[in-house]
Amino acid sequence: xxxxxxxxxxxxxxxYQDLASSFEALIKDEVFKVGDKLPSIRMLSKExxxxxxxxxxxxxxxxxxxxxxxxxKSGYYVRFSPKHLQNLSADIxxxxxxxxxxxxxxxxxxYGSLDKRAEISLSLNVPSTELLPVAKLKKSILxxxxxxxxxSLSYEDVRGNQLLREQIARLSFNSGIIVKPQExxxxxxxxxxLNLAIRATTEVGDAIAIEGPTYFGIxxxxxxxxxxxxxxxxxxxxxxDLNALEDILSTRAIRACIFMSNFSNxxxxxxxxxxxxxxxxxxxSKAIPLIEDDIYGEMYFGSQRPKSCKSFDRSEGVILxxxxxxxxxxxxxxxxxxxxxxYKKVYKIKFHQxxxxxxxxxxxxxxxxxxxxxxxHSKQLRRHLYIQSLKYLxxxxxxxxxDVKVSQPQGGFVLWIELPxxxxxxxxxxxxxxxxxxIAPGQMFSQQLDLSNYMRISFGAPYTAEMDWxxxxxxxxxxxx
Amino acid sequence: xxxxxxxxxxxxxxxYQDLASSFEALIKDEVFKVGDKLPSIRMLSKExxxxxxxxxxxxxxxxxxxxxxxxxKSGYYVRFSPKHLQNLSADIxxxxxxxxxxxxxxxxxxYGSLDKRAEISLSLNVPSTELLPVAKLKKSILxxxxxxxxxSLSYEDVRGNQLLREQIARLSFNSGIIVKPQExxxxxxxxxxLNLAIRATTEVGDAIAIEGPTYFGIxxxxxxxxxxxxxxxxxxxxxxDLNALEDILSTRAIRACIFMSNFSNxxxxxxxxxxxxxxxxxxxSKAIPLIEDDIYGEMYFGSQRPKSCKSFDRSEGVILxxxxxxxxxxxxxxxxxxxxxxYKKVYKIKFHQxxxxxxxxxxxxxxxxxxxxxxxHSKQLRRHLYIQSLKYLxxxxxxxxxDVKVSQPQGGFVLWIELPxxxxxxxxxxxxxxxxxxIAPGQMFSQQLDLSNYMRISFGAPYTAEMDWxxxxxxxxxxxx
Numbered sequence: 001x002x003x004x005x006x007x008x009x010x011x012x013x014x015x016y017q018d019l020a021s022s023f024e025a026l027i028k029d030e031v032f033k034v035g036d037k038l039p040s041i042r043m044l045s046k047e048x049x050x051x052x053x054x055x056x057x058x059x060x061x062x063x064x065x066x067x068x069x070x071x072x073k074s075g076y077y078v079r080f081s082p083k084h085l086q087n088l089s090a091d092i093x094x095x096x097x098x099x100x101x102x103x104x105x106x107x108x109x110x111y112g113s114l115d116k117r118a119e120i121s122l123s124l125n126v127p128s129t130e131l132l133p134v135a136k137l138k139k140s141i142l143x144x145x146x147x148x149x150x151x152s153l154s155y156e157d158v159r160g161n162q163l164l165r166e167q168i169a170r171l172s173f174n175s176g177i178i179v180k181p182q183e184x185x186x187x188x189x190x191x192x193x194l195n196l197a198i199r200a201t202t203e204v205g206d207a208i209a210i211e212g213p214t215y216f217g218i219x220x221x222x223x224x225x226x227x228x229x230x231x232x233x234x235x236x237x238x239x240x241d242l243n244a245l246e247d248i249l250s251t252r253a254i255r256a257c258i259f260m261s262n263f264s265n266x267x268x269x270x271x272x273x274x275x276x277x278x279x280x281x282x283x284x285s286k287a288i289p290l291i292e293d294d295i296y297g298e299m300y301f302g303s304q305r306p307k308s309c310k311s312f313d314r315s316e317g318v319i320l321x322x323x324x325x326x327x328x329x330x331x332x333x334x335x336x337x338x339x340x341x342x343y344k345k346v347y348k349i350k351f352h353q354x355x356x357x358x359x360x361x362x363x364x365x366x367x368x369x370x371x372x373x374x375x376x377h378s379k380q381l382r383r384h385l386y387i388q389s390l391k392y393l394x395x396x397x398x399x400x401x402x403d404v405k406v407s408q409p410q411g412g413f414v415l416w417i418e419l420p421x422x423x424x425x426x427x428x429x430x431x432x433x434x435x436x437x438x439i440a441p442g443q444m445f446s447q448q449l450d451l452s453n454y455m456r457i458s459f460g461a462p463y464t465a466e467m468d469w470x471x472x473x474x475x476x477x478x479x480x481x
Numbered sequence: 482x483x484x485x486x487x488x489x490x491x492x493x494x495x496x497y498q499d500l501a502s503s504f505e506a507l508i509k510d511e512v513f514k515v516g517d518k519l520p521s522i523r524m525l526s527k528e529x530x531x532x533x534x535x536x537x538x539x540x541x542x543x544x545x546x547x548x549x550x551x552x553x554k555s556g557y558y559v560r561f562s563p564k565h566l567q568n569l570s571a572d573i574x575x576x577x578x579x580x581x582x583x584x585x586x587x588x589x590x591x592y593g594s595l596d597k598r599a600e601i602s603l604s605l606n607v608p609s610t611e612l613l614p615v616a617k618l619k620k621s622i623l624x625x626x627x628x629x630x631x632x633s634l635s636y637e638d639v640r641g642n643q644l645l646r647e648q649i650a651r652l653s654f655n656s657g658i659i660v661k662p663q664e665x666x667x668x669x670x671x672x673x674x675l676n677l678a679i680r681a682t683t684e685v686g687d688a689i690a691i692e693g694p695t696y697f698g699i700x701x702x703x704x705x706x707x708x709x710x711x712x713x714x715x716x717x718x719x720x721x722d723l724n725a726l727e728d729i730l731s732t733r734a735i736r737a738c739i740f741m742s743n744f745s746n747x748x749x750x751x752x753x754x755x756x757x758x759x760x761x762x763x764x765x766s767k768a769i770p771l772i773e774d775d776i777y778g779e780m781y782f783g784s785q786r787p788k789s790c791k792s793f794d795r796s797e798g799v800i801l802x803x804x805x806x807x808x809x810x811x812x813x814x815x816x817x818x819x820x821x822x823x824y825k826k827v828y829k830i831k832f833h834q835x836x837x838x839x840x841x842x843x844x845x846x847x848x849x850x851x852x853x854x855x856x857x858h859s860k861q862l863r864r865h866l867y868i869q870s871l872k873y874l875x876x877x878x879x880x881x882x883x884d885v886k887v888s889q890p891q892g893g894f895v896l897w898i899e900l901p902x903x904x905x906x907x908x909x910x911x912x913x914x915x916x917x918x919x920i921a922p923g924q925m926f927s928q929q930l931d932l933s934n935y936m937r938i939s940f941g942a943p944y945t946a947e948m949d950w951x952x953x954x955x956x957x958x959x960x961x962x
Contacts, residue, residue, distance in 0.1 A: 108829070111639075129631045138630055145622050150610045153618065155811045158592075188669045188814070188835040195834050204685045204707050220833040226685050226707075330636045331840030333669070348589070352701040353676050354669040358839040359812030 015050055016057035023058065027067055027081050038068060038076040065387050066394045066463075080394045086405040088236040088267075088418050103447050107216050110429065110444060118438035120470045121458070125215075125265055125413050125440075126330050128461035131384050133368075133377045137329065140367040148363050156359040158351050160186025160336070164366035168336050171374070175297055176311025177320065177338065184338045185350055186357045190295045193321035193337040194258065195221055196353070197291040200345035201319070202227050206255035209248060211240050213445035213454075215265040218258055218293070230254065231448045236407060236416065239269035242278055249286060256289045262306045263296035263412030266445045266456040270410055273307055280312040289342065290318045295335075298327050298378055300411040301386040316340035324365055326413070327378055332361035384462070385413065391463035392471065399475025413460040419478065423453040431477050437470045496531055497538035504539065508548055508562050519549060519557040546868050547875045547944075561875045567886040569717040569748075569899050584928050588697050591910065591925060599919035601951045602939070606696075606746055606894050606921075607811050609942035612865050614849075614858045618810065621848040629844050637840040639832050641667025641817070645847035649817050652855070656778055657792025658801065658819065665819045666831055667838045671776045674802035674818040675739065676702055677834070678772040681826035682800070683708050687736035690729060692721050694926035694935075696746040699739055699774070711735065712929045717888060717897065720750035723759055730767060737770045743787045744777035744893030747926045747937040751891055754788055761793040770823065771799045776816075779808050779859055781892040782867040797821035805846055807894070808859055813842035865943070866894065872944035873952065880956025894941040900959065904934040912958050918951045 026032050039047065044055040059076050062068045069079040110123070144152050159165065165181035172179050187193040194217075202208060204226035210218055212231025219229040230252065233244040240259050248254065259279070262270050271279065283290045292309045300306055310320040319342055323335025334357060339346035350356075368374060389409050396406050396415065405418040419425065425441040432439055442454025457474075461467060507513050520528065525536040540557050543549040550560040591604070625633050640646065646662035653660050668674040675698075683689060685707035691699055693712025700710040711733065714725040721740050729735065740760070743751050752760065764771045773790045781787055791801040800823055804816025815838060820827035831837075849855060870890050877887050877896065886899040900906065906922040913920055923935025938955075942948060 104829070111832075126636065129634055132634050134630050134634060137634065138626055141622065141626050141630075145619055145626070149615050149619055149622075151812075153610055153613050153615060153810050153812050155607065155806075188673075188839075191833060192669075192835045199705070217833045217836075220829070224680070224830055224833060325636075329634050329841075331632075331634050331837070333835060333837065333839045348585075348701070349705055351592075352672060352698045352705060354673045354814060354835070355698075356812070356814065358669070358814045358842050360810075360842050360845070361839050364841070 014057075016054045016061060019044075019048060019050065019054065019058035020061040023062055024065075024067060027078055030081060032078045034078050034081055036078045037074075038078065040075055065390045067390065080390075080397060082390065082393055082408065085393060085397050085408075086403070088405045088407055088416065103216070103443065104220065106426065106441070107220070107444050110438070110441065118433060119436040120466060121438050121461070122467075122470060122474070123438040123440040123456070124458055124460065125456070126326060126458075126460050127381060127385070127413065130462055131381055131460070132328065133373065136373050136377070137364065137368060140364045140371070140373075143367045144360070144363045152360045152363045154359060156356040156362060158185070158347060158356050160184075160357055161359065161362035161366050163370055164334075164362050165336075167366060167369035167374075171298075171369070172308075172320075172338070174305045175294065175308040177308055179338050183343065184336050185343075185346060186362060187321075187323070187335045187337055187350065188354050188357050189325050189333045190293065190321050190323035190335040191217055191221070192350075192354065193323070193335050194218065194291065194293060195225070196337055196346045196349050197319045197321055197339070197342070198222060198225055198227060198256070198258075199349050200339065200342040201256040201289045201291065203255070207252055209245065209254045209257040211259055211264060212449050213266055213442070213451055214258075214260070215293075216444050219447055222258075229447065231446060234267065235269060236267050237269055238275065239264055239271040240279070242275055242282065245279075246282065249282075249288070254288060256291055257283060258291040258293060259309075260293045260295075261297065261309050262294055263299060263410065265296065265412070266414055266440065266442075267416040268407045268409040268412055268414055270306060271309070276307060276309045277312045280309050280318060284313075284315050284317055287317070289340075292318055292320050294320060294322050295326055296412040297322070299382055299385055299413070301382060301389070302410060306411075310338060313340065319346075327381065328368070328374065329361070329365065332365060333358065334361050334365050382411075385411075385459065388459040388461075388463055389415070392457065392459040395463070395468065395471035395475075399472045401475075401479050404478065409459075413458050415457045415459060417455050417457060419453045419455070421453050425452060425455040428455065428474070428477055432474055435470075435473050437473060439474060495538075497535045497542060500525075500529060500531065500535065500539035501542035504543055505546075505548060508559055511562060513559045515559050515562055517559045518555075519559065521556055546871045548871065561871075561878060563871065563874055563889060566874060566878055566889075567884070569886045569888050569897065584697070584924065585701065587907065587922070588701070588925050591919070591922065599914060600917040601947060602919050602942070603948075603951060603955070604919040604921040604937070605939055605941065606937070607807060607939075607941050608862060608866070608894065611943055612862055612941070613809065614854065617854050617858070618845065618849060621845045621852075621854075624848050625841070625844045633841045633844045635840060637837040637843060639666070639828060639837050641665075641838055642840070642843035642847050644851055645815075645843050646817075648847060648850035648855075652850070653789075653791075653801075653819070655786045656775065656789040658789055660819050664824065665817050666824075666827060667843060668802075668804070668816045668818055668831065669835050669838050670806050670814045671774065671802050671804035671816040672698055672702070673831075673835065674804070674816050675699065675772065675774065676706070677818055677827045677830050678800045678802055678820070678823070679703060679706055679708060679737070679739075680830050681820065681823040682737040682770045682772065684736070688733055690726065690735045690738040692740055692745060693930050694747055694923070694932055695739075695741070696774075697925050700928055703739075710928065712927060715748065716750060717748050718750055719756065720745055720752040721760070723756055723763065726760075727763065730763075730769070735769060737772055738764060739772040739774060740790075741774045741776075742778065742790050743775055744780060744891065746777065746893070747895055747921065747923075748897045749888045749890040749893055749895055751787055752790070757788060757790045758793045761790050761799060765794075765796050765798055768798070770821075773799055773801050775801060775803050776807050777893040778803070780863055780866055780894070782863060782870070783891060787892075791819060794821065800827075808862060809849070809855065810842070810846065813846060814839065815842050815846050863892075866892075866940065869940040869942075869944055870896070873938065873940040876944070876949065876952035876956075880953045882956075882960050885959065890940075894939050896938045896940060898936050898938060900934045900936070902934050906933060906936040909936065909955075909958055913955055916951075916954050918954060920955060
């Protein structure tokens with residue numbers, strides 16, 4: 001269930017896609033192995049009772065994913081199977097005793113370098129602008145320009161644009177959340193939502209449990225607000241380890257938890273649905289609020305949107321934080337928070353932290369969503385991301401040393417890569433930046449674990465010749481000379 | 482010097498304006514008293530050696546400001562002199578010992594009421610949209626739409642849009658600040674700038690000196706961040722009392738000060754230039770950072786932009802916070818911070834508080850400013866605001882009881898009104914809201930002072946017949962029955 005999800009991949013709309021999917025499964029299961037010849041188009045058409053054109057399209061689809069290749073005057077051959085990559089160590093990340101002091105400096109230096117030196121980014125956890133609906137958003141801007149110029153100039157309601165909140169309430173339904181527009185507040189991106197949640201649920205000095213590893217913004221925000229981050233051992237596939245969490249809760253006074261429910265950053269883990277419920281019940285029983293970061297949940301590769309923890313919430317103790325930054329418009333800075341029983345506190349802090357979220361950005365996104373453009377766009381985005389994930393995985397397979405292990409993402413934007421110990425990905429970062437290529441060293445994602453032999457590579461950008469070159473260079477830098 | 486500034490009012494472009502200004506001064510000095518007949522247009526033309534048309538325009542100008550009126554077949558008469566209004570008590574606000582507990586609830590209830598019940602707002606400290614350059618901003622949006630769609634979708638640099646920072650650096654020069662674009666950071670409005678400054682300069686439990694009275698968002702932000710607000714006695718005209726401040730600094734460990742330098746909210750005080758320098762030197766000598774809120778400085782009625790405290794800063798100890806929310810686009814949420822020696826800290830907190838400010842909003846404002854549209858717009862805005870201030874003052878004169886005292890704003894958007902004790906403006910608020918009119922009760926602006934006989938009235942909206950009605954209703958509610 002927690003595997004590729006290829007067979008239940010979403011786009012079962014056309015016959016050729018069904019056909020392609022069934023071949024994908026056969027390649028993954030190594031019924032067809034790398035190098036094997038596939039049935040000819042004519043034979044396929046005959047055997048499956050589909051038209052020549054449908055058979056051709058199915059192979060084109062597999063080719064576009066990099067799984068097969070056409071050899072001139074010979075036919076189609078299997079080129080790549082994700083099976084051939086080594087999975088990450090199935091163990092949860094080992095907890096180290098010592099706190100790593102220089103993580104902040106590391107993050108600053110990595111991000112500082114990006115501005116100046118990197119031209120090819122493999123390090124940013126966002127979709128590239130090619131995957132964003134630039135033209136359709138233009139139409140929404142034009143609409144705002146023509147009909148809502150004055151409104152988009154005025155202070156918005158502290159809670160956010162009414163139309164947009166209605167659309168977010170609808171969108172939330174996909175992850176199992178029943179919420180009214182007046183029960184959520186729009187924010188300046190997910191990061192503001194997380195800040196509000198931290199401030200509303202905890203006091204200075206309080207301990208907050210987070211995943212180890214996790215997105216550095218989370219532990220930086222916690223520290224900067226004078227709270228203490230406690231990293232909970234985390235499984236590379238199923239996310240935060242609930243047994244470990246229970247142990248920690250029984251020995252330490254944890255005042256809140258911040259976990260990513262789906263396609264977590266940086267490891268790409270997804271908490272299984274049963275565990276989500278178990279997690280919510282566990283925290284409910286101890287009256288500990290769960291701050292759920294579900295910013296990647298919409299970018300699923302499987303057949304349906306995974307649920308949020310919030311959907312299992314019976315006591316208004318889960319605070320959901322998300323945004324449009326990963327799915328639609330990173331720069332617009334529009335996110336939201338569903339604060340549950342912390343609504344009043346969150347409202348008040350939002351009011352004197354930023355007063356309200358940009359009216360202009362909200363108006364544009366509200367129009368985009370109201371016109372049903374978001375569903376179509378996110379379908380396309382998911383499809384592109386899935387194909388890109390395969391291409392980048394294939395590059396790892398082709399260019400990286402054989403002892404490299406890699407995550408098998410079921411959604412999101414990133415590959416989490418494990419190198420044999422001892423390896424220092426910070427050195428790799430320094431050497432790659434000489435070639436104007438940036439990667440994200442593992443050490444950025446924890447203050448308590450030794451992740452120096454890990455790195456995060458983003459597949460948010462289309463796999464172009466330039467990206468192929470970059471992956472090859474990284475592979476060469478990784479190989480023993 | 483701290484008076485009306487009528488004679489040195491900005492718009493000395495045309496002869497008729499010079500002529501009108503000289504009459505304004507004569508009316509203010511009561512050379513011409515209310516009810517006096519003015520020279521006929523023919524006589525004026527002859528005496529001053531100007532054309533009939535120029536003389537006519539000068540009177541039209543005075544009429545538009547509500548200072549004179551034309552009576553049919555009779556001529557022009559003085560209608561109003563601001564001199565006739567009682568000035569605010571010249572005393573600084575008395576400090577009370579007891580902390581007022583319910584200010585937060587009051588603010589929430591006032592703002593909650595606004596959403597639902599008020600149709601005519603005399604309570605919001607912003608320019609109404611009629612005064613904003615809606616059409617010209619549309620052009621800037623179109624420019625972004627055509628040329629910068631992709632950029633406006635992507636995450637902006639944490640520090641903010643480069644072009645915009647260049648323009649803010651130029652704008653800062655008007656208040657005497659020499660700053661490079663790389664020394665400032667754009668923010669989600671001035672409120673985020675203030676939050677960043679508080680977090681960068683102080684720790685939880687630290688005391689921060691503020692004006693009493695001041696904008697409630699400031700003491701709410703301080704409290705919400707676990708710091709302690711200490712209100713410093715403040716003069717209604719010259720702002721924070723420096724002697725009182727010195728006393729407080731010698732007895733309490735104050736870790737930072739937040740003061741509004743120009744046209745403060747709610748009293749409209751402007752710190753005299755000499756006092757600004759004295760203030761900066763005083764805090765410099767004690768190594769206490771000054772967080773300067775200069776959000777209203779651009780809305781001056783005098784001949785030149787008042788200086789900022791930052792312009793006297795020699796040790797990078799002044800943190801300037803401002804925004805475009807009061808001058809251009811409240812809803813866009815674009816402000817800035819010049820953090821001085823706290824740059825690195827502020828940068829880091831900004832990064833994990835909201836990551837960056839809305840790219841779309843920044844792109845639009847950057848284009849607007851780059852095209853020189855801001856200077857022209859703010860000239861017009863200042864002129865409108867000045868005229869509106871006179872109209873609202875006149876309404877106070879005409880409709881409010883004679884024992885009402887009122888501020889004489891030199892800039893900004895608000896009148897600060899003092900009623901004879903005992904008077905409860907919260908009751909007034911409740912009664913006015915029955916007529917769908919909102920005013921801002923004085924008690925919203927302090928946690929430590931008894932301001933129940935004060936209120937703030939905004940002149941940010943053009944003085945229409947509806948506003949005239951609203952001022953009349955408020956006047957009736959104020960009058961003893």
